[in-house]
Amino acid sequence: MKITIMSEVFHQALGDVVRAVSTRTPMPVLTGVHLVAKEEGLTLVGSDSDLIITRELPAEAGKLDVEQPGAIVLPARYLAEIVKKLSGPIHLQLIDDTTADIRCGEIKTKLKGFPSDDYPKLPVMEESETLQLEASRWMEMLKQTVFAVSKSEAKPVLTGVHISMGEGRLISVATDSHRLAYRETKIDQHIDRACIVPYQAIGELIKLWDGKTEVVEVAMNEHHIHCRLGETSLYSRLIDGKYPNVSGLIPEGSETLVKMETKQLLKGVDRACLFAGEWKNHNVYITIHDGRMKLSSAATQLGNIEESQRIMEIEGTEEMKMTLDGKYLMEALRSVKEETVTLQFGGIMKPVVIRPEGNATHLQLISPVRAY
Amino acid sequence: MKITIMSEVFHQALGDVVRAVSTRTPMPVLTGVHLVAKEEGLTLVGSDSDLIITRELPAEAGKLDVEQPGAIVLPARYLAEIVKKLSGPIHLQLIDDTTADIRCGEIKTKLKGFPSDDYPKLPVMEESETLQLEASRWMEMLKQTVFAVSKSEAKPVLTGVHISMGEGRLISVATDSHRLAYRETKIDQHIDRACIVPYQAIGELIKLWDGKTEVVEVAMNEHHIHCRLGETSLYSRLIDGKYPNVSGLIPEGSETLVKMETKQLLKGVDRACLFAGEWKNHNVYITIHDGRMKLSSAATQLGNIEESQRIMEIEGTEEMKMTLDGKYLMEALRSVKEETVTLQFGGIMKPVVIRPEGNATHLQLISPVRAY
Numbered sequence: 001m002k003i004t005i006m007s008e009v010f011h012q013a014l015g016d017v018v019r020a021v022s023t024r025t026p027m028p029v030l031t032g033v034h035l036v037a038k039e040e041g042l043t044l045v046g047s048d049s050d051l052i053i054t055r056e057l058p059a060e061a062g063k064l065d066v067e068q069p070g071a072i073v074l075p076a077r078y079l080a081e082i083v084k085k086l087s088g089p090i091h092l093q094l095i096d097d098t099t100a101d102i103r104c105g106e107i108k109t110k111l112k113g114f115p116s117d118d119y120p121k122l123p124v125m126e127e128s129e130t131l132q133l134e135a136s137r138w139m140e141m142l143k144q145t146v147f148a149v150s151k152s153e154a155k156p157v158l159t160g161v162h163i164s165m166g167e168g169r170l171i172s173v174a175t176d177s178h179r180l181a182y183r184e185t186k187i188d189q190h191i192d193r194a195c196i197v198p199y200q201a202i203g204e205l206i207k208l209w210d211g212k213t214e215v216v217e218v219a220m221n222e223h224h225i226h227c228r229l230g231e232t233s234l235y236s237r238l239i240d241g242k243y244p245n246v247s248g249l250i251p252e253g254s255e256t257l258v259k260m261e262t263k264q265l266l267k268g269v270d271r272a273c274l275f276a277g278e279w280k281n282h283n284v285y286i287t288i289h290d291g292r293m294k295l296s297s298a299a300t301q302l303g304n305i306e307e308s309q310r311i312m313e314i315e316g317t318e319e320m321k322m323t324l325d326g327k328y329l330m331e332a333l334r335s336v337k338e339e340t341v342t343l344q345f346g347g348i349m350k351p352v353v354i355r356p357e358g359n360a361t362h363l364q365l366i367s368p369v370r371a372y
Numbered sequence: 373m374k375i376t377i378m379s380e381v382f383h384q385a386l387g388d389v390v391r392a393v394s395t396r397t398p399m400p401v402l403t404g405v406h407l408v409a410k411e412e413g414l415t416l417v418g419s420d421s422d423l424i425i426t427r428e429l430p431a432e433a434g435k436l437d438v439e440q441p442g443a444i445v446l447p448a449r450y451l452a453e454i455v456k457k458l459s460g461p462i463h464l465q466l467i468d469d470t471t472a473d474i475r476c477g478e479i480k481t482k483l484k485g486f487p488s489d490d491y492p493k494l495p496v497m498e499e500s501e502t503l504q505l506e507a508s509r510w511m512e513m514l515k516q517t518v519f520a521v522s523k524s525e526a527k528p529v530l531t532g533v534h535i536s537m538g539e540g541r542l543i544s545v546a547t548d549s550h551r552l553a554y555r556e557t558k559i560d561q562h563i564d565r566a567c568i569v570p571y572q573a574i575g576e577l578i579k580l581w582d583g584k585t586e587v588v589e590v591a592m593n594e595h596h597i598h599c600r601l602g603e604t605s606l607y608s609r610l611i612d613g614k615y616p617n618v619s620g621l622i623p624e625g626s627e628t629l630v631k632m633e634t635k636q637l638l639k640g641v642d643r644a645c646l647f648a649g650e651w652k653n654h655n656v657y658i659t660i661h662d663g664r665m666k667l668s669s670a671a672t673q674l675g676n677i678e679e680s681q682r683i684m685e686i687e688g689t690e691e692m693k694m695t696l697d698g699k700y701l702m703e704a705l706r707s708v709k710e711e712t713v714t715l716q717f718g719g720i721m722k723p724v725v726i727r728p729e730g731n732a733t734h735l736q737l738i739s740p741v742r743a744y
């Protein structure tokens with residue numbers, strides 16, 4: 001292996017793949033980045049065995065020149081640090097199958113790693129069932145649901161986002177059993193699959209997207225999901241188990257339905273959360289009365305805060321009292337990009353449904369706090 | 373107490389004083405901000421008893437209006453958080469001597485605190501001996517020395533910066549006994565005083581300076597230093613004890629004296645530190661040979677890095693080998709703002725003296741690591 005690569009190109013690509021590298025791993029080879037140079041380009045792989053990120057760099061005059069193909073695994077932390085501190089063309093050449101010589105002008109580094117053969121292989125995906133989707137839509141779906149996963153390991157299936165395809169729809173759902181986030185979108189392809197993707201993998205995928213790549217390709221097999229964003233790929237091990245059927249949880253009718261300005265409501269809830277942190281559930285009190293919504297919180301020893309906001313439209317019972325987890329409510333409202341939302345109250349102990357106005361593909365559901 | 377204050381003005385002033393407030397204090401009243409409203413304006417005070425930051429806000433039409441003087445201590449964290457979330461004029465009024473009513477448009481907060489009388493008084497300074505100095509020069513002196521204080525509590529006097537005035541000079545010194553940072557400047561006033569200021573206070577003072585205030589006023593008494601930057605003041609308790617006499621530590625002659633480009637050398641040392649972290653002392657090897665300086669580090673299991681840089685000028689013995697703590701060397705070089713530095717080597721086990729070229733008021737001294 002003998003390559004010449006511009007420091008910025010190498011640095012940027014390493015930045016992506018090292019996200020998947022953990023320093024705490026029982027397999028020392030996984031502390032490294034797998035570099036595979038072929039005539040057509042260089043592939044970089046980083047992995048903690050559950051999550052794998054790969055980046056392909058095509059050979060391009062002046063940016064990457066592969067003089068001699070080959071492969072090696074080099075310590076991720078050191079490789080990334082040295083490349084960050086270099087500028088201009090970097091010459092990387094193997095001395096033997098575990099040692100690389102890295103030169104850049106007057107600067108010479110020797111780095112010891114692992115033989116390429118010791119590195120685990122990538123999962124094999126059935127590429128015939130690959131979904132193609134606008135990357136921006138895919139990312140939006142994930143962002144609108146991922147925050148609602150359970151942070152407790154008590155029910156492992158709830159720590160992931162449930163992704164399902166079928167009947168011309170792609171659905172993303174997350175729930176921690178106190179709240180639920182649901183987003184769907186239409187797809188043209190006839191694929192019928194479902195899986196549970198770990199929270200961390202979704203987080204990394206969102207960070208990996210550069211905002212420019214237009215199409216994402218999503219493939220699944222029994223144990224892995226593979227998302228391809230141009231030259232960058234993420235593979236994640238799936239969470240085993242049966243995801244609960246959530247469709248029955250979403251209430252149909254409502255006692256009271258109010259329409260509010262999303263941003264103004266979000267700011268109000270944020271302020272009302274001031275004293276809510278004193279409670280386990282971030283208790284925020286909501287009172288509907290006289291065409292206005294009062295938001296408040298109180299902590300006996302410290303004080304209280306309250307404000308009232310105009311309700312744009314109201315249907316059903318015009319008086320209502322409820323205690324919600326203010327943090328859940330903020331996260332739900334933050335995931336809404338539309339200017340107005342409807343809040344559908346079913347009664348004091350029934351979950352509240354939050355929907356962007358005029359958009360049936362996205363909803364957030366929050367169970368009330370038993371505060372009375 | 374009854375005032376109206378614009379949220380931005382209040383928020384900014386609170387931001388300064390809460391820096392001194394600690395949530396962990398045996399005196400509950402110190403978790404609060406002391407607000408004192410007089411006809412001429414509002415004073416805010418935050419303190420953890422060792423460090424006190426005050427901010428004066430003069431009454432100004434449209435920004436601060438004092439309708440009724442008075443004083444209270446309000447919980448710092450909650451007050452800062454609520455003010456951050458409000459915008460426009462804030463009406464603050466006392467309900468009783470421990471409770472404030474805060475209103476902003478439709479938003480009403482009640483905050484419980486402590487009576488003003490419970491708050492400790494400010495230290496009394498002898499203002500006759502106040503030094504006046506350009507704030508930029510004062511900050512530069514502190515930045516060029518503070519990093520060299522000892523991080524260990526074994527010798528408490530070394531955890532502070534020694535500030536001394538006398539014979540028309542102001543001197544700032546810090547040392548952890550392995551390295552020393554020294555900076556002096558001329559002053560017009562005839563003040564003869566010295567004190568040891570805790571590391572944390574110096575750090576806060578540097579952060580407090582907005583870069584605009586032109587003059588700093590420095591006063592000391594037996595137990596406190598007071599630095600006034602326009603409307604903001606910092607008081608710090610001093611470290612008790614006798615600071616070592618450091619003037620004898622600075623070697624006069626040298627075996628080898630080299631002149632280098634500061635930034636290039638700093639970047640080289642930074643790179644050479646790559647494998648230095650494997651050692652307790654961040655061992656970086658320096659070799660002078662053939663008109664060049666070689667910088668290197670090595671970690672047996674991982675690899676090594678080396679580079680060589682051109683020496684601009686050399687005096688004395690032209691061959692030299694030495695091991696230095698790379699982190700110390702970087703911090704010393706970073707404190708130099710001049711384009712070129714001289715490094716004065718006295719021999720393999722003698723300290724290295726780093727001086728900005730053509731500037732006798734600033735020096736950095738680093739003892740070598742016993743690596744052979």
